[in-house]
Amino acid sequence: MTAGVEARPDKERRALLEVLWIFLRLGVMSFGGPIAHLGYFRAEFVERRKWLDEAAYSDIVALCQFLPGPASSQVGIILGMLRAGFAGGLAAWLSFTxxxxxxxxxxxxxxxxxGDLSxxxxxxGLKIVAVAVVAQAVWGMAKxxxxDRERATIAVAATLLTLAVPSASGQIGAIVAGGVIGWLFLSSANNATTTPLAVPVGRRMAIASLTLFAVLLFGLPVLAKATANHTIELISSFYRSGSLVFGGGHVVxxxxxxAVVPRGWIDNDAFLAGYGAAQAVPGPLxxxxxxxxxAMKTAPNGWAGGxxxxxxxxxxxxxxxxGALPFWDALRHRAGVQSALKGINATVVGILLGALYTPVWTSAIFAPGDFGLGLLAFLLLVFWRTPxxxxxxxxAGGATVLEGVMYFGD
Known part of the structure; x- marks a missing residue:
């Protein structure tokens, strides 16, 4: 009995350290924006480590597309929680961010x-790699x-809709439409058994979390106005931004x-300079x-303000x-919801396909050499299983060589 009790904390510690290390590595190398991050996560946790299956991963992605906030970071937090509990979710966020x-x-x-690193x-070259990573994700998830032709049609329709309406409303509309089509028209006769997610959250905690979310969303502005405290006003502004944005980092x-420029907390030139720097670093925007x-002009600023x-x-x-995870995990086991999820997951593939074109492809592939480098990266990822x-x-090295060849060629 004693040996078993001692072994369990040791196993949990190993799982936590595993989450820390893997997400730290992903946080250092995950260039290309949120869609590319989802591709990196899928390659690492579905294909390589097999922490969960394709359907479970797609259900998690679909949930995070519904919720406001940074979808790729939220997917990472869930993956960490499933592996190592609450501490794992925090470790995944900390290491990736x-x-x-x-x-x-x-x-x-x-x-x-x-200077300008753009x-x-x-x-x-890292942007070209993101093209290959997203293409790999679309390739694997589509298979x-x-x-079948019904879900392939849903995916293509979702791609066309998100390209026609390139905003968060287009993505959310496509997901809702895919769910309704799946629920109404996709057969539930051959629905696969859904593997339960090891969600370390009970319904009481879920309700408490949703209540706290609402209290902070509406209460922080009132508290900031009543106290005229700059720190509380700062927290309120950034909390509200994280609560109300759909569609990822660029939308926020x-x-x-x-929130920050009209109030004089930071000038617009400094804001734009920081945004440019954010494009040159890996991880979430x-x-x-x-x-x-x-960069704030008044305290808290510096490391504390950051x-x-x-x-x-x-x-x-x-x-x-x-707040959402335990209810989502319960719903996804029902036959009607599984049929809806068939349509939603096909829609997610379509959204990824649209994102593969823009902004991923359009921001990286400008010349035949770019296309060739991306094609080689895709070959190495998909067929040679290169890490x-x-x-x-x-x-990075290939793009540097290409630039040198073009320079000397001129």
Whole structure:
């Protein structure tokens, strides 16, 4: 009995350290934005480590597409929770977020005076790698989630809709439509048995989390106005931005600009400089909040301000996930919901396919050499099973070589 009790904490400790290390590595190498992050997660946890199956992963992605906040970060938090409980979710977020957050805080201190990095060859190579990573995700998910003409049609329709309406409303509308079509028209006769997710959250905690989310959303502005405390006002502004944005990091930028620039907390030139720096770092774009907090004109600023703003913008995601997960896991076992999820998962494939074109492809593939490098990266990922971190090195080095060849060719 004693040996078993001792073995369990040791196993939990190993699982937690595993989550920390894997997500730290992903946080350092995951360039390309949220859609690419989902591709990296799928390659690492579905294909390589088999922590969960394709259907469960797609259900998690679908849930995070519904919720406000940074979808890729939320998927990472759930994966960490499933592996190592609450501590695993926090560890996954911390490891995946901190590399870019620390880099952006350092930039706010003036370390980023290296100039505009947007045209550096190695950074362009990382964008090309993102094309291959997203293409791999679409390829693998389509084979499993769109195996018949009905679901393939839903996926293509979702792609066309999201390209025609390139906003969060287009994505959410496509997901809702896919769910309704699946529920009404896709047969539930051959629905597969759904593997339960090991969600470490009870319904009481879920309700408490949703209640706290609402209390903070409506209560923080009142408290900030009543106390005239700058720190509370700062937390309130970033919490509201993290609570109300659908569609990922680029969508939150207008909210943040309206929150910090008109009030004089930071000038517009500094805001835009930080946004440019955020494009050159890996990980989620929501870490831009750390830069803003560090670059504030009044305290809290510096490292303290960066951490305050980063925690405030991500807190809604944690509360919403804790509130939604147990209900989502219960719903996904029902036959009607499984039919709806067939349509939703096909829609997610279509959304990824649309994102593969824009912004991933359109921001990276400009010349035949770019296409060739992306094709080689895709070959190595899909058919040679090369680890993604090696593909990152390959992409950065390959783009640098291509630029050198073009320079000397001219």
């Amino acid at each position: 901190m590399p870019s957050a620390l880099a952006l805080v350092a930039f706010a201190y003036g370390v980023g005076r290296l 045209h550096v060859a190695w950074l362009h 499993n989630l769109c195996p 930028l207008p909210l943040l600009q309206q 929501f870490t831009f909040a750390a830069y803003l907090g560090a 951490l305050v703003c980063l925690a405030a913008i991500y807190l809604p995601s944690f509360l919403l996930l804790l 993604p971190w090696l593909i990152v090195i390959f992409g």
